Amino acid sequence: xxxxxxGLNISxxxxxxxxxxxxxxxxxxxxxxxxxxxxxxxGKSLTARALLRLLPPAAVTRADTLRFDGIDVLSASEKxxxxxxxxxxxxxxxxxxxxxxxxxxxxxxxxxAWRNRRKGSRRQAKEAAIDLLAQVQIRDPRRVADSYPHELxxxxxxxxxxxxMLAPDPELLIADEPTxxxxxxxxxxxxxxxxxLVSRRNMGLMLISHDLPLVGHFCDRVAVMYAGRVVEELxxxxxxxxxxxxxxxxxxxxxxxxxxxxxLPVMARDPAWLT
Amino acid sequence: xxxxxxxxxxxxxxRVRFGSHDAxxxxxxxxxxxxxxxxxxxxxxGKSTVMRALAGLNxxxxxxxxxxxxPLGRGKPPDFFRRVQMVFQxxxxxxxxxxxxxxxxxxxxxxxxxxxxxxxxxxxxxxVALPAAARFRYPHQLSGGQRQRVAIARALISEPSVLLLDEPTxxxxxxxxxxxxxxxxxLREERKLxxxxxxxxxxxxxxxxxxxxxxxxxxxxxxLSAEDLRAGRTRNPQTTRLxxxxxxxx
Ligand SMILES: Nc1ncnc2c1ncn2[C@@H]1O[C@H](COP(=O)(O)OP(=O)(O)OP(=O)(O)O)[C@@H](O)[C@H]1O
Ligand SMILES: Nc1ncnc2c1ncn2[C@@H]1O[C@H](COP(=O)(O)OP(=O)(O)OP(=O)(O)O)[C@@H](O)[C@H]1O
Ligand SMILES: [Mg+2]
Ligand SMILES: [Mg+2]
Numbered sequence: 001x002x003x004x005x006x007g008l009n010i011s012x013x014x015x016x017x018x019x020x021x022x023x024x025x026x027x028x029x030x031x032x033x034x035x036x037x038x039x040x041x042x043g044k045s046l047t048a049r050a051l052l053r054l055l056p057p058a059a060v061t062r063a064d065t066l067r068f069d070g071i072d073v074l075s076a077s078e079k080x081x082x083x084x085x086x087x088x089x090x091x092x093x094x095x096x097x098x099x100x101x102x103x104x105x106x107x108x109x110x111x112x113a114w115r116n117r118r119k120g121s122r123r124q125a126k127e128a129a130i131d132l133l134a135q136v137q138i139r140d141p142r143r144v145a146d147s148y149p150h151e152l153x154x155x156x157x158x159x160x161x162x163x164x165m166l167a168p169d170p171e172l173l174i175a176d177e178p179t180x181x182x183x184x185x186x187x188x189x190x191x192x193x194x195x196x197l198v199s200r201r202n203m204g205l206m207l208i209s210h211d212l213p214l215v216g217h218f219c220d221r222v223a224v225m226y227a228g229r230v231v232e233e234l235x236x237x238x239x240x241x242x243x244x245x246x247x248x249x250x251x252x253x254x255x256x257x258x259x260x261x262x263x264l265p266v267m268a269r270d271p272a273w274l275t
Numbered sequence: 276x277x278x279x280x281x282x283x284x285x286x287x288x289x290r291v292r293f294g295s296h297d298a299x300x301x302x303x304x305x306x307x308x309x310x311x312x313x314x315x316x317x318x319x320x321g322k323s324t325v326m327r328a329l330a331g332l333n334x335x336x337x338x339x340x341x342x343x344x345x346p347l348g349r350g351k352p353p354d355f356f357r358r359v360q361m362v363f364q365x366x367x368x369x370x371x372x373x374x375x376x377x378x379x380x381x382x383x384x385x386x387x388x389x390x391x392x393x394x395x396x397x398x399x400x401x402x403v404a405l406p407a408a409a410r411f412r413y414p415h416q417l418s419g420g421q422r423q424r425v426a427i428a429r430a431l432i433s434e435p436s437v438l439l440l441d442e443p444t445x446x447x448x449x450x451x452x453x454x455x456x457x458x459x460x461x462l463r464e465e466r467k468l469x470x471x472x473x474x475x476x477x478x479x480x481x482x483x484x485x486x487x488x489x490x491x492x493x494x495x496x497x498x499l500s501a502e503d504l505r506a507g508r509t510r511n512p513q514t515t516r517l518x519x520x521x522x523x524x525x
Contacts (some may be wrong), residue, residue, distance in 0.1 A: 012416075014408070040404075040420030040448045042279035073467045088354075093420040094446065098367040139319065143296065151293065153365040154442065155318025155475075178420065180445040181364065183317050184520035187303070210448045252452040257505055257521055258480040263460070264482070 002172055002204040003029035003051060007064035010046050010055065022046050023065045023228040029172070032258060033037075033198055034206045035215035035236060037250075044208045045094055047175045052085050068172065087117045089172040090165030094180075094208075097157035100149040106133070107145025107158040110167050117168035131164040137186045154181040163188060166197070173197070179214070180244030191218050198245070211249060212239060224250075227274050246273050280307040284329065285471040287339040291324050296322045298337070300493035306486075309463060310472035313480035313501075315517065316490030322473045325490075326439045328360040329471065340365060343438055344519055357387055360430035361439040364473075366422040366446070370414040376400075376425050377410050383433045399428045404454045406428040427455065431462070440472040444479060456482055477521040481505055489514045 010022035013130040022043035027034065028076040030225045035204040049055050050066065053073055066073045076084075085091075093099040101109055110129035111122070118119055120128070126145070126153050133141035136159040149157060158181050165173060173194070195218070197203040209215050215222055216239040224247045242248055277492040284306040291299040306312040314322045328336045332349050340347040342359055363369040370379060373448040380396045389395070400410060403424040414422055423446040429440060438459075460483065462468050474480045480487055481501040488509060489497045497511040509515045 019408075038448065039421055040424075040451050041418040041447070045418060094365045095365060097365050153319045153323060157365075159318070177446065181318065181442055181475065183315070184477075184517055186318055187475075188520060210446070210452075212449065250448065250450055253449045255453070255456070255478040255482040257481055257518070260482065260505060266454050266457065267450040 001028050001030055002069055003065065003206070004065050004067040005047070005051070007062075008050060008066060009045065009062045010043065010050060011060050012058055013060070013244065021223075022050070023060075025225075025228075025230055027223055027230065027233070029204045029206055031198065031204055032221065033195075033207060033236075034218040035219035036206065036208045036225060037210065037212060037215055037222060037248075038231075039227065040210075042225040043228045045176055045224055048091065048176055048206065048208060049141040051174065052089060052091055054085070055079050062256065067169055069079045070226075085166050086113060086165075088170055089174065090170040092158075092161050092165050092173070092175040092178045092179070094176040096161035097149050097152065097154065099161060100157065102149050104149055105146055106256065110145075110164045113164045114167040128161070128167065133160070134140075135166075136160075136163050137189045142261065150263055155183070155186065158182060159186075161164070166193075169201065172204045172206070174208075176208045177210070178207070180210070187214070212254065216240065221257070231273065243272060244273075280309065281344070282306065282341075283310075283343055284312070284471060285306040285339065285341040286325065286329070286355055288337060289325060289328060289338040289340065291321070291328060291333065291336045291346075293335075299434075302488075304468055304488050304492075304495065305499060306471060308469055309467040310486070311463065311472060311484040312525065313484035313487040314385060314471070314473045314490060315475065315477060315480055315487060316496075316513070317492075318475075320490040320500065321493045322490055323441055326441050326471065330354060330359060330439050331487045332361075335344060340441075357383075358435050359437045359439065360433060362395070362423075362426050362430045362441060362443045364441040364445075366419075366426040367414065369426055370422060370429075372414055375406075375411050375413055376417075376428075379425065379429055380432055381488050383429065387433060388432070389433075395432060400418060402431070402458055403428045404451050420451060422446065422453070423447060432468070435468070436466075437471070442474055444474070444476075452479070455475040477504065477518060479509050480492045489517070 006026040008025040011020045012016045025047055086260035107129045110132055114125045114128045130141045133144055138144045162178055176268055198205050216236050219236040222236045222239055223230045226246045227228050232247055252265050282305045287303050289299055289302045327333045336342050380394050384392050405424050444455055479506055485501050487504055488495045491513045497514050509518055
């Protein structure tokens, strides 16, 4: 199993005691596409970061199991984690433009990521970077390769980050809202690219997204998070028939292009969902 | 479009160039007071660049821009930055890393000499569905969607008359998105706010905006009504493709 998580708890000290942000989360991931959906603030990004030990210093983490490819993440040395991050496992962060290095061109950052795990000259790395930019549907990859992050549009920044994480050919890709700023046609191409890596190169994909139709169509399984817990896990194709009242209410809040409603329903949150 | 209301936003033949790259190549549209206009289109087509020019954040443009009867030029009218607020595509970049949410929200009120700060902050946090506990946190202590809601709250707290919204709900789950869209619709009703909204989600744009402009490669290739977009009465192949892909998923 590529990823094994069980009994994961993450909390933060506050003036009023510990705030539990992730509560008793368990999930596993093999060579497949696992979608994570759920409430804003429910602990999706923290769960993803915990797996690569990239939590803020204030976070207190406990887990029964937290393993990447059999390696115990909580007890691994910094050197071991360094071998995993950016090489064997990539994390596409939710705020890509602020995760990129502001004083390095997009092309240089992708080339550096490429050289992390492959042998090749600087020239080859640069060419590989331009090729990756083309693969993520950048129209003019050479101009974008020479641009600094502040010169990129939101969706371009997102794609530079994707290219950077795919460059070392990772075994696991954790993608936190990777296509939230992309139009439908570019989004479809990027998903095709990821699908290809999963099916042909045995990559595991953890896809965090608010886009329920996307997750339903694209992933194999879906975990639904609410207030720090996984409240439901189901086959992606069955998302439309979800049972948990939170998931059902979520599906009902989506605006539809073809079936407009003057006002969107809002969710009545039931305290019983917290337990 | 109605001719009885005055145009709150006028964009006429806007051009923006970065070095040798033409990012916006002659874009024109108008938004009547109390109405909303949506911009959709491929990534990199110039949507945010149009918004930033209107927000007065980039002076390197050509053409004619007017907001609330004030032509935009080198100098901005004194109350410009209060009346025109923008919610940025990257909430992280628009929030000061060393400022708590409380500071970020009280500062615009202090600058403008508006009182009743505590009540206003509590109200706006509730409006954007943020827990009260978020008030004394720093941006890095919030989730992505919580940061985006802080950015929306900050734009709303100065009670602007024009809101420029760049992908305002991209990091929100659909239940919070529904609350924000309802809030924006209510404010438009109560305060006659005018919105310009960029989103890649056609259902979101059509929900809030009666008119939609489609951008491709620096140009606005089509302006159509939300009804025509819903019904698939599109003329430009770019629009047709975007709509087909969205309808497929939604
Ligand atoms: N450094 C921190 N200090 C205190 N609380 C934090 C910190 N980082 C995150 N949190 C809190 O932990 C909770 C979970 O955050 P997380 O970023 O995992 O949410 P999320 O599910 O990814 O939400 P979103 O969909 O909005 O991105 C949130 O309530 C957030 O405010
Ligand atoms: N400061 C800048 N310097 C150089 N080029 C820039 C700058 N800002 C934007 N650009 C370029 O202008 C073009 C339009 O960018 P813009 O941010 O307006 O796109 P967008 O339509 O908002 O895209 P997205 O949907 O991805 O956010 C892009 O090709 C971008 O690289
Ligand atoms: Mg998140
Ligand atoms: Mg943009």
